Amino acid sequence: MNKILEVNDLHVSFSTYGGEVKAVRGVSFDLYQGETLAIVGESGCGKSVTANSIIQLIPKPAGKISNGQILFKDQDITHYTERQMRNIRGVDISMIFQDPMTALNPTLTIGDQLTEGVRQHENLSLKDAKEKAIEMLNLVGIPNPEERLQQYPHQFSGGMRQRIVIAIALICEPDLLIADEPTTALDVTIQAQILELFEKIQEKTNVAIILITHDFGVVAKIADRIAVMYAGKIIESGLKKEIFYNPKHPYTKGLLHSIPRLDQKNEKLIPIDGTPPDLFSPPVGCPFTARCPHAMVACEKVYPLRHEESQSHYVDCWLYDERVKHITKINIKPKEEYK
Amino acid sequence: MFKYIIKRFFMAILTIWIIATLTFILMMSIPGSPFNDVSDKTSNEAVQENLEAHFNLDQPPVIQYVYYLKSIATFDFGPSIKKPNDTVNELLGRGFPISFELGILSIIVALISGIALGVLAALKHNKIIDYMAMTIAVLGISIPNFVLATLLIQQLAVNLNILPVATWKSPAHMVLPTIALATGPMAIIARLTRSSMLEVLTQDYIKMARAKGLSPYKVIIKHALKNALMPVVTILGTLLAGVLTGTFVIEKIFAIPGMGQYFVQSINERDYPVIMGTTVFYSAFLILMLFLVDITYGILDPRIKIHDEKGD
Numbered sequence: 003m004n005k006i007l008e009v010n011d012l013h014v015s016f017s018t019y020g021g022e023v024k025a026v027r028g029v030s031f032d033l034y035q036g037e038t039l040a041i042v043g044e045s046g047c048g049k050s051v052t053a054n055s056i057i058q059l060i061p062k063p064a065g066k067i068s069n070g071q072i073l074f075k076d077q078d079i080t081h082y083t084e085r086q087m088r089n090i091r092g093v094d095i096s097m098i099f100q101d102p103m104t105a106l107n108p109t110l111t112i113g114d115q116l117t118e119g120v121r122q123h124e125n126l127s128l129k130d131a132k133e134k135a136i137e138m139l140n141l142v143g144i145p146n147p148e149e150r151l152q153q154y155p156h157q158f159s160g161g162m163r164q165r166i167v168i169a170i171a172l173i174c175e176p177d178l179l180i181a182d183e184p185t186t187a188l189d190v191t192i193q194a195q196i197l198e199l200f201e202k203i204q205e206k207t208n209v210a211i212i213l214i215t216h217d218f219g220v221v222a223k224i225a226d227r228i229a230v231m232y233a234g235k236i237i238e239s240g241l242k243k244e245i246f247y248n249p250k251h252p253y254t255k256g257l258l259h260s261i262p263r264l265d266q267k268n269e270k271l272i273p274i275d276g277t278p279p280d281l282f283s284p285p286v287g288c289p290f291t292a293r294c295p296h297a298m299v300a301c302e303k304v305y306p307l308r309h310e311e312s313q314s315h316y317v318d319c320w321l322y323d324e325r326v327k328h329i330t331k332i333n334i335k336p337k338e339e340y341k
Numbered sequence: 342m343f344k345y346i347i348k349r350f351f352m353a354i355l356t357i358w359i360i361a362t363l364t365f366i367l368m369m370s371i372p373g374s375p376f377n378d379v380s381d382k383t384s385n386e387a388v389q390e391n392l393e394a395h396f397n398l399d400q401p402p403v404i405q406y407v408y409y410l411k412s413i414a415t416f417d418f419g420p421s422i423k424k425p426n427d428t429v430n431e432l433l434g435r436g437f438p439i440s441f442e443l444g445i446l447s448i449i450v451a452l453i454s455g456i457a458l459g460v461l462a463a464l465k466h467n468k469i470i471d472y473m474a475m476t477i478a479v480l481g482i483s484i485p486n487f488v489l490a491t492l493l494i495q496q497l498a499v500n501l502n503i504l505p506v507a508t509w510k511s512p513a514h515m516v517l518p519t520i521a522l523a524t525g526p527m528a529i530i531a532r533l534t535r536s537s538m539l540e541v542l543t544q545d546y547i548k549m550a551r552a553k554g555l556s557p558y559k560v561i562i563k564h565a566l567k568n569a570l571m572p573v574v575t576i577l578g579t580l581l582a583g584v585l586t587g588t589f590v591i592e593k594i595f596a597i598p599g600m601g602q603y604f605v606q607s608i609n610e611r612d613y614p615v616i617m618g619t620t621v622f623y624s625a626f627l628i629l630m631l632f633l634v635d636i637t638y639g640i641l642d643p644r645i646k647i648h649d650e651k652g653d
Contacts, residue, residue: 059548084557091554099552104545109567109642118563119553154643170553 005076006178006210007033007056012070014048014055021282025051027234028070033178036208038200040215040225040242042257046278048234049214053180056212057095058087075177092119096171100183102163106155112166113151120173138169141206142199161192165199172203182214197223218261222246227314230254233278233289240315250309250317253290288320296321353628360624361413361617362406368613369402375422375611396422396613409617418618423610429618432603437622439509440592440599444585446519451526451580456573458527459534460566466539474531481528486587490521490594507596518595522587526580530573538569567641574638578631585623 014026026048033039041049054060055067056074072080079090091097099105107115116138117131126134132151139147142165155163164184171179181200185193201224204211215221221228222242229239230251238251249255256274276293279285288294291301300320309322320326375396376389393399396419397408412418418429462474497517498506505514541547542565550564589601600619607615638645 057552059552088554088556091552093554097549097552099545099549101545105549107546107550107564107568108644110563118555118559122553122555122559156644167549170549 003034003036005032006035006074007212008071008073009052009056010071010073012052012055012072013068014051014060014065015068016061016065018064023281024284025065025234025281026055027284029231029234029236030070031229031236031239033210033212035177035210036204038204038211038213038224038226040213040221040228041231041236042215042218042221042228043231044216044257044278046281047231048281049231050182052231053097053182053212053214056178057091057097057180058082058084059097089123092171092176093123093174094176095178095180096174096176098164098167098171098179098181098184101187102160102167103187105167106163108155110154111151112153112155112158116151116166116170116173119170123174134173135169138173139166141172141203142166142169144169160188161195164188164192164196168196168199168203172207172209175207176209178210178212180212180214183216184213185220186215186217193220194223200224218258230257233284234281235289235318237288237290237319238315238317240311244312244315248311248315250311250315250322251290251319252294252296252321254317256293288318298326349632353625353632356628357413357621357624358410361410361621364617364620365406365409368611368616371611373611374398375613392422398613412614412617413621418614418621421607421612421615423606423612423615429614432615433600433618433622436598436600436603439597440585440588440601443509443515443518443522443588443591443597443599444581446515447522447584447588448526448577448581450519450523451530451584452573452577454523455527455530456534456566456570458531460538460561460569462531462535463538463542463569464561471535475535478528478531478535481524481531484524486521486525487590487594489524490517490591493517493521494594507594509595509597509599518591518597521594522584522591525587526584529576529580533572533576534569537572538565541565541569544568570641571638574634574641577637578627578634581630581634582627585627 009032010030012026012029013024016023016025029048029052031039041052043049051060051065055065056072058079060066067080070080071078074090074094079087082090106112113132113135116135117126117128120126120134121128121131135151136147139150144150144162144165150158155166158166164187168184184200185196188196197220200211203209211224213220213225225242227239227241228245229236230245230253231237232253238245238249238254240248245254246258249258253274256272259272260274262271274293279289279292285291285302287300287302287304288297288306291297294301298320306318306320307323308316308318310316311322374393375398376392390399397405400408416430420428421432424432458474458477462471465471494506494517497504504516505511508514509518547560547565550560555564588597588599589604591597592599592601593605603615604619606612607619
């Protein structure tokens, strides 16, 4: 399989009036053709910033990639100029946004918004572009595409609009699709349809997908691999099976325990107490220390060494360090322990 | 669409009737008459009575009101009392095209420069260009146009002698009055465009347009500006009214033979037919302009549909 994307030690920070916010602090992952990587985490953990910085759509000049490297098909695109990025955006890397109600321009027809990208990048004639647009609308399952091209976004339902957004993202046949919470704003029934559409498209075009979400239900359905982000770092990463059946990091366990389950009666949801750390001055040690039921003195002082559970599964946590066994008393906080 | 226009037409007639009636009541309630000018040596009581009879001013107000409505309905406002050689329609025909030219020219200049300034300020948000544009805008709003007009004449016409001082003859004559009249509306448009552009630029569809790899020109003009212009269109109606009535002052300063002189004179001289004629004509014109503005909405934003409600 071809490696599409490689992100090495990515640091992204935003300068604000209050100081520098270190939103992403050393994220590394890679992605292969036809694969779906889900980046999971709660609000403000840096998952969207990671995605946006790949396509360089973080607000400038406030936000900048301060360190690290983004390799797209072995090309270093980290410091591409706007002009160079324009030839990548939409063509090689496409993006889908969270809210289809606001992602489409209300004053332009669907046809116009579908074709403008492909016309600019591939110099297609209006007629060819229109044919391609109809083909795409068929692919994403919009009936009567010829008529629909003349219509405006407000004449479509939310689910339909997200299908159109997906069609727009895919019309230039990109190699990488970044979907930033693509189903969050949709009804549950529509969510399932959209996820099935993603699967169908991936099967057909072999596009690699980065899925940004906080919804483990979505992850369970379409992800191949999962990266769990917390306070600007990937704290655990592995295959879907490994994360769901053998979560290692206390944070991942906490996340999985806070999802309602149908197969267990009267099970209380266990929330993770507290809030993520302030990214103006992120902690030097493990950022989860303050909320972690197993926190030790070392956790606060030094960022954990990576523990490799398997070839595809790693976790950044001191609990799995050899030396922990020799500590007689683990400082367990007086709080109900996670399983 | 056709039904909508018919509906608007009847609404317009109703509006004009209300304006006409109010004007009539106001005219009746202010003291004085066209013929009691003390400086006029020729006037004596017999002549005055004859004149009043001639213009139906000896009739009771109700009858005068009926005559008045009739004149509006037939678009024939009769001769001016004070300018016996001219009918009101002739005055309008002579003065209005010039006022209209000045007004429309100013609005066009204000729109183009205001939108350009606003977009520029929004794109260079919180940078020196933004601050400069907004300083210009604040100055434009706060300096009254007659002050600006005087300054312009003083500097550009008298001191530098590059443009004519007054009158309305060639394009060069039009420059100063147009600038003086356009600056206020331009400033308002610039500020509105800037704030609405700043809001639109944060929208998801702008990010989406950029994610498609479109050129900045396309993102700004095609995706952002069209949406950002909605508030500008909203105030365009009010601005038009302001500019068209604002021409009166500017016309006076630049000695432009437009409608303004007749309008102001007619009120001072109680020249009833001219007052009626200009008021009704200007109201009708503004109603037409507002209608055009409403149509423009529908063109800019497809969500606003100009259509017939069901069952009407």
